[in-house]
Amino acid sequence: MTLLSAPAPAKVNLTLHVTGQRADGYHLLDSLVVFADVSDTITVGPAPDLRLTVEGPFKQGVPLDETNIVMQCARLLRDRRGVGKGAALTLNKFLPHAAGLGGGSSDAATTLKLLARFWEVEPLPPHDPDVVALGADVPVCLQAPSPMRMRGIGDELSPVPALPNAAVVLVNPREPTPTGTIYGGLQKTDNAPMDDIPERADLATFADWLKVQRNDLTAPAVAMAPGIEAALSRLRTLPAVKVAGMSGSGATCFALVKDMANARQVARVLQVAEQGWWVAPAALLR
DSSP states (O other): OOOEEEEEEEEEESOBEEEEEOTTSOEEEEEEEEEEEEEEEEEEEOOSSEEEEEESTTOTTOOOSTTSHHHHHHHHHHHHHTOOOOEEEEEEOOSOTTSSSOHHHHHHHHHHHHHHHHHTOOOOOTTOHHHHHHOTTHHHHHTTTSOEEEEETTTEEEEOOOOOOOEEEEEEOSOOOOHHHHHHTOSOSOOOOOOOOOTTOOHHHHHHHHHTSOBTTHHHHHHHOTHHHHHHHHHHTSTTOSEEEEOTTSSOEEEEESSHHHHHHHHHHHHHHOTTSEEEEEEBOO
């Protein structure tokens, strides 16, 4: 049996409107999600049981036991599909932790898809309750690389109009922003939803639309991690940047630019000026 490998791409929330909160504490969202070609990587090979190895520049602190979402996904799929085989899973961790890029959720989604191929079983659909229970971003990450509008608690997904060609620069000032703490810092949870996404928009029109949308988690995230405001301020001074914002609960910020040449130029400026930041130019996937 040969090895199978696939990327787990970074998830970028170009918008994130918090529109309500359920009685059980889950927040209701309205978010435009895209995927970038900077990623973790999942590899699957044969083994008599389920086992996990973590490698890469951000492997430090990643658990190897049942608390790891990759292992949780493997056990879920094996139990649901009655698989009697094991698998050796390798997670190559290139995305920073707790960075608002859905790294763990994307790892989970790629694991579910890859193991379904490896074990030759039917994959679990994004709306499956067990998939939703893994995490709010797992269903949308199962739809990667397609951009999606994500609503509800992450379980209501719909396709979006074709987005303009663009590239992105991802910037993380290396300041922690724990998701639960950031949501807990919200002053208001019943905010207005996202405006409808413009159809057949060019990059300038799309950027203008994006500027009047929101990420409602930005204020509590900046209060915890001032480096986010520094990153956004610096990005907005660069002529190539069409629009900048924060992804998810932070601390990663994004800058939308015309193409990869501009993305690499912007990234280089930041890498020289702020050598302690994590900076990655990337193409947007479709």
